């Protein structure tokens with residue numbers, strides 16, 4: 382191969398890997414990379430948002446929608462330090478991002494040049510980024526790039542996907558060498574591990590004998606693209622399905638067998654079923670505190686009284702929180718196909734869940750009777766349920782929701798019915814504020830023909846308001862629903878519940894008389910060139926959303942929501958050592974809160 386510059390090699394490798402975008406922000410450290418990207422601009426598009434955090438959230442969301450990665454590009458020092466939080470979001474939710482960062486020239490290592498971190502080691506970004514990526518590489522010569530590129534892209538997509546970092550010193554972009562172009566990495570799910578025949582037989586035996594089985598799915602099912610197999614198995618044996626946030630949509634949540642989410646902000650029937658189940662089949666799900674009522678027995682789950690079949694391709698997840706009765710290290714889709722084959726082999730005989738489903742139908746009815754009346758209520762400020770219901774009514778099944786963090790998200794966790802995989806994006810593991818508002822841009826680039834709606838609290842949105850500039854500059858028609866309750870209300874509610882009812886630093890105020898304050902979001906949007914509507918009455922929201930989606934341009938809806946209506950608690954959440962109290966700030970749902978024996 383003729384001599385090639387390091388930055389050209391990276392560019393060509395990205396193109397050969399079918400990576401259509403680089404989301405990145407310039408700096409003196411990476412100008413050498415921008416130049417070949419200019420040359421290749423008809424094959425790979427540079428999108429330059431106004432904050433590095435946004436670039437990585439965009440890449441993360443792009444991957445979640447498309448299951449294909451894109452790259453980010455940041456400069457040395459501060460620009461790259463800005464990507465730590467969104468990389469943590471990607472890592473904790475198993476989302477692949479190729480984060481290319483720049484560093485100072487190798488000849489200046491250890492001399493404390495501009496923007497070098499070197500207190501403990503030269504050009505030390507790799508140690509800054511280390512806890513939030515699957516792995517980091519720092520090739521210090523052009524001839525080290527091919528291996529680093531191949532290993533990094535392979536690592537991010539193999540096994541449990543996640544972000545990786547290649548940290549490139551300034552001179553390595555510029556220098557030339559006659560290196561071979563490495564082959565592109567295998568795509569996501571290129572290798573699928575399965576269970577052993579004995580494990581499948583044992584799992585099926587346990588399921589077939591169950592009287593009260595439930596399936597609990599997580600992001601592993603989404604990533605494995607196992608929706609069809611999951612649906613077939615659940616329906617064939619009439620086993621109800623509980624969905625954790627990033628598994629939502631793999632099983633149609635409007636189906637009678639869908640119980641919704643579990644935990645404090647889950648649905649009543651899911652907690653009732655979870656804690657009473659005799660066999661739980663957890664697939665690609667990890668029993669985090671929020672989906673397990675902080676592991677307090679008898680609220681959401683009841684292990685070891687319930688038997689657990691736990692399937693995951695990451696051994697670290699098997700037994701992390703609950704030791705499984707049968708732990709299976711396997712890809713979700715392969716496991717489900719194996720179970721289906723086993724079921725076939727045994728003549729389709731599975732568990733008899735008739736009585737179980739009738740109990741579940743009773744819990745479902747109770748939940749619906751309790752919650753549904755509020756869905757029809759018109760009010761100003763608007764009741765939260767109304768917004769969820771109207772989004773559900775307006776948006777098509779393949780629309781993508783990019784959710785941000787906060788009490789607004791809790792409402793969607795509890796009441797949103799995702800109908801298709803990869804349509805409900807949540808920053809679940811790390812809950813990084815800005816994920817939804819920024820990620821929506823990446824989601825839209827991944828699915829340009831489908832509506833993409835960000836649901837972002839006023840707090841989250843004001844962390845990344847410059848997403849509006851990026852939407853205009855690159856004409857990315859995202860709709861932002863700003864859930865405006867004039868505060869960090871999720872945290873305010875914890876404060877009120879746990880600390881004697883005093884609010885401090887959790888609402889947005891102006892002046893001594895504590896007048897609620899927020900910018901005029903519609904005016905802010907218009908100043909950026911984005912159309913906007915302020916919605917203060919629930920009667921107006923539906924039409925406004927319809928209009929915004931139809932407009933097919935960047936659009937902000939500033940929606941004033943009642944901060945005093947709280948989601949009902951149906952499970953629990955504990956923050957030790959604060960003594961756990963039965964929910965006091967939710968609209969308490971009676972009388973099922975006592976743990977099942």
Ligand SMILES: Cc1ncc(C[n+]2csc(CCOP(=O)(O)OP(=O)(O)O)c2C)c(N)n1
Pocket residue numbers: 785786787788789790811812813814837838839840841842864866868869870871872
């Ligand atoms: C970057 C970041 N900072 C702080 C937090 C802690 N936090 C979680 S939710 C929340 C408030 C969110 O406020 P808003 O977006 O207005 O949503 P609301 O709860 O009011 O619906 C905060 C500060 C976080 N998760 N991420």
Ligand SMILES: [Mg+2]
Pocket residue numbers: 787838839840864865866867868869870
């Ligand atoms: Mg808020």
